[in-house]
Amino acid sequence: MIIKYFISLLILLLILPLSTLALGNTSKKQEIQEIAKIYSASMQYIFKQQTLINHQSQDKEVLFGNKFIDKIKLTYKKKFNTSSFPDENKLTIKVLLEVMVEVMEDNKTLLLDEDIKFKGFIPAIFAFQISEKYSKKGIGLKVKFTNELDRVRNKFNSPDSWEIAAIGKLKQQALSEFYDPKGFYKGSESFRYIIPVTMSPMCLTCHGTPENNPENLNRPINKWTLFDKTGFKMEHWKLTDFGGAISVTIYNLDTLGEAH
Amino acid sequence: MPFYGLSKTLKIGVIEYPPHVIASKSKIHGPALSYIKGMLNKHSYNIRFVYLPTKRGIVELNKGSIDLLLPISKTAEISHYLSRPLFHSVPGLCFNKKDFIPILSSTDRLDRLIIGVPAGVTLPSALTESNAIIKIIEGSDVLSRGISLLLKKRIDSLYYPSPINIYHYTNPLSNQVACSYFYGYSTGLQIATSPLMSHEAKLKLDNIYMNYLNKETYEFYFAKQGNDN
Numbered sequence: 001m002i003i004k005y006f007i008s009l010l011i012l013l014l015i016l017p018l019s020t021l022a023l024g025n026t027s028k029k030q031e032i033q034e035i036a037k038i039y040s041a042s043m044q045y046i047f048k049q050q051t052l053i054n055h056q057s058q059d060k061e062v063l064f065g066n067k068f069i070d071k072i073k074l075t076y077k078k079k080f081n082t083s084s085f086p087d088e089n090k091l092t093i094k095v096l097l098e099v100m101v102e103v104m105e106d107n108k109t110l111l112l113d114e115d116i117k118f119k120g121f122i123p124a125i126f127a128f129q130i131s132e133k134y135s136k137k138g139i140g141l142k143v144k145f146t147n148e149l150d151r152v153r154n155k156f157n158s159p160d161s162w163e164i165a166a167i168g169k170l171k172q173q174a175l176s177e178f179y180d181p182k183g184f185y186k187g188s189e190s191f192r193y194i195i196p197v198t199m200s201p202m203c204l205t206c207h208g209t210p211e212n213n214p215e216n217l218n219r220p221i222n223k224w225t226l227f228d229k230t231g232f233k234m235e236h237w238k239l240t241d242f243g244g245a246i247s248v249t250i251y252n253l254d255t256l257g258e259a260h
Numbered sequence: 261m262p263f264y265g266l267s268k269t270l271k272i273g274v275i276e277y278p279p280h281v282i283a284s285k286s287k288i289h290g291p292a293l294s295y296i297k298g299m300l301n302k303h304s305y306n307i308r309f310v311y312l313p314t315k316r317g318i319v320e321l322n323k324g325s326i327d328l329l330l331p332i333s334k335t336a337e338i339s340h341y342l343s344r345p346l347f348h349s350v351p352g353l354c355f356n357k358k359d360f361i362p363i364l365s366s367t368d369r370l371d372r373l374i375i376g377v378p379a380g381v382t383l384p385s386a387l388t389e390s391n392a393i394i395k396i397i398e399g400s401d402v403l404s405r406g407i408s409l410l411l412k413k414r415i416d417s418l419y420y421p422s423p424i425n426i427y428h429y430t431n432p433l434s435n436q437v438a439c440s441y442f443y444g445y446s447t448g449l450q451i452a453t454s455p456l457m458s459h460e461a462k463l464k465l466d467n468i469y470m471n472y473l474n475k476e477t478y479e480f481y482f483a484k485q486g487n488d489n
Contacts, residue, residue: 064486106424106483108429108486109428110362110438115357120362120363125363125443128444132446133348136345136446154443230366231361
């Protein structure tokens with residue numbers, strides 16, 4: 001009887017850590033997916049609000065504070081066809097939403113500036129500001145909008161070696177996501193996740209051909225500008241091209257020595 | 261009385277840094293001070309804010325006549341800081357509004373522009389690698405002189421270490437100039453502690469600060485204040 005009890009206990013002790021580990025992996029994957037999806041929804045909202053953003057006098061309350069977060073939640077639910085939003089009490093999500101409010105407040109003067117016609121507050125710029133602030137919150141999480149090395153406009157968005165390989169996988173295997181619980185980040189094993197960003201016609205107004213550039217509308221071809229409104233040379237991308245990727249990393253604060 | 265031991269009286273030197281710390285003729289105020297006050301009052305500290313210019317603030321901190329100094333970027337002249345920055349600042353370029361360039365990573369737009377730069381500052385590589393013409397502004401009160409040069413159109417743009425100090429909807433100067441940012445080059449603005457403060461006292465203060473930050477960061481507190489306006 002006693003032997004039987006000890007054997008059962010031993011089996012339990014062997015199984016428990018494995019199941020906890022599996023559960024930990026699942027919850028990490030879910031958490032990392034949620035972060036990527038919220039980030040993606042926020043970029044889409046900024047994308048769709050370009051007219052309001054660049055408007056010189058309209059009421060812009062929806063771009064700030066809780067009203068902005070409510071819009072992000074709505075966009076999230078619509079984009080991912082769900083009635084619920086991830087748990088806001090989770091530290092990573094709470095901080096991400098706070099960072100969004102902070103970024104919008106940081107840009108408030110520009111967004112409300114009635115003298116400036118084009119504010120330059122495009123999704124990539126918004127996403128970069130979110131990434132920069134989020135990475136400084138000391139919670140061991142990094143989110144980034146990246147692309148293939150020769151397709152990034154800002155060197156700070158360049159992919160690292162894991163992202164280069166992961167983007168290759170997304171493209172070659174036409175994956176909708178790639179999760180790696182043992183991906184390397186700065187030399188340490190980390191949870192890494194990446195999803196592709198689909199190109200839309202609006203992307204082409206900057207990244208497409210000069211023909212797609214609204215500034216060339218009604219101009220003779222010999223007067224067309226080759227630069228988009230942000231000042232970059234247009235890259236001649238097509239709708240079927242790879243539009244970039246959202247990369248999320250949960251890394252170990254202790255091994256990377258970052259302050260919590 | 262300065263905070264050498266575990267005394268509950270703190271003398272805090274504050275440096276003007278609008279819109280976080282605003283120095284007007286009669287008083288110093290601003291959301292950074294309200295946040296610090298809220299944090300320390302919860303722990304029954306008696307606090308006194310003293311407005312100081314940066315250089316004098318550093319001297320007074322090192323002498324121990326003030327316990328804390330804020331907000332300040334890390335410098336070799338100060339040896340001790342609380343664990344995390346209070347907020348971050350991003351450098352940028354300020355323009356007369358009609359010449360505004362919104363995205364500075366498109367460095368082609370900076371070609372042949374005359375950009376005023378305060379003497380002694382370290383510039384971001386996005387600027388040094390561009391074909392802009394750098395004009396060093398020397399002397400005292402370089403930022404005010406730079407703004408004056410900009411408004412007189414003697415320079416096309418002014419490099420500003422922290423454009424939020426002038427391009428903020430609470431500042432009337434934002435009616436004339438607009439600034440854009442070199443994202444990716446942010447620096448932390450810290451709370452420095454006096455080297456004469458005891459290790460125990462600093463540790464206690466740091467714990468209070470970190471717990472308070474974990475509940476609500478100053479950056480989020482500041483953003484919320486903006487939404488209340």
